[in-house]
Amino acid sequence: MSAGEFRIAVLASGTGSNLQAILDTLHGGPEGIVVVAVASNKPDVPALERARRAGVPTAAFALDEYPDRPARDAAMADWIAGHDVRLVVLAGYMHLLTRTFLGRFQHAIVNVHPSLLPAFPGIHPVDDALAAGVRVFGVTVHFIDEGVDTGPIILQRALELPHARSSADVLERLHPIEHELLPDAIRLIAAGKAQIDPANPRRVLLEP
Numbered sequence: 001m002s003a004g005e006f007r008i009a010v011l012a013s014g015t016g017s018n019l020q021a022i023l024d025t026l027h028g029g030p031e032g033i034v035v036v037a038v039a040s041n042k043p044d045v046p047a048l049e050r051a052r053r054a055g056v057p058t059a060a061f062a063l064d065e066y067p068d069r070p071a072r073d074a075a076m077a078d079w080i081a082g083h084d085v086r087l088v089v090l091a092g093y094m095h096l097l098t099r100t101f102l103g104r105f106q107h108a109i110v111n112v113h114p115s116l117l118p119a120f121p122g123i124h125p126v127d128d129a130l131a132a133g134v135r136v137f138g139v140t141v142h143f144i145d146e147g148v149d150t151g152p153i154i155l156q157r158a159l160e161l162p163h164a165r166s167s168a169d170v171l172e173r174l175h176p177i178e179h180e181l182l183p184d185a186i187r188l189i190a191a192g193k194a195q196i197d198p199a200n201p202r203r204v205l206l207e208p
């Protein structure tokens, strides 16, 4: 490990386009941010293949190989902590993390979510937004807490799509925003410019 490195782990369950954006725009760059570990709850996902292509160590922690979810999360936390990371990035990681995991990386886990939180938390945010008839969609990057998509918000960006009809169309427009916003948030954290407000732990103080 070299001095000044900001070591991150990424958890992903699927395609891994957000992981790819991190690898392409941050990994090994001038900010000192290095992806040192990528883990998944599924062994055969493209995200792991993307990590391997970039030469990043990978591991899969399938739930059915452990007695329960806390046991799986403990094993995954051990593996990640063994890589001495400062931040865990959830980039399309589709399992809820138990306290076992959260307690190991306090205020050091971030997530990207395709809605303007606190609107539309959960696993079908774009379908829910369409069903509610909204005309403004968006992306949120937030710290993780024990709730579902409830942690302190770091960055958000809105997108007006007044004629949106299908979630596939909306997601296609939101993905490029995710691919900018998630790396931007990681950059801010690595630079010490995104801190939880001690006076109001719901808020994140951002430095320009």
Ligand code: GRF
Residues within 6 Å of the ligand: 012, 013, 014, 015, 016, 017, 018, 019, 091, 092, 093, 112, 113, 114, 178
């Ligand atoms: C993204 O839309 C992200 O917001 C959500 O899961 C999706 C992951 O996409 N949490 P990818 O695997 O990064 O392509």
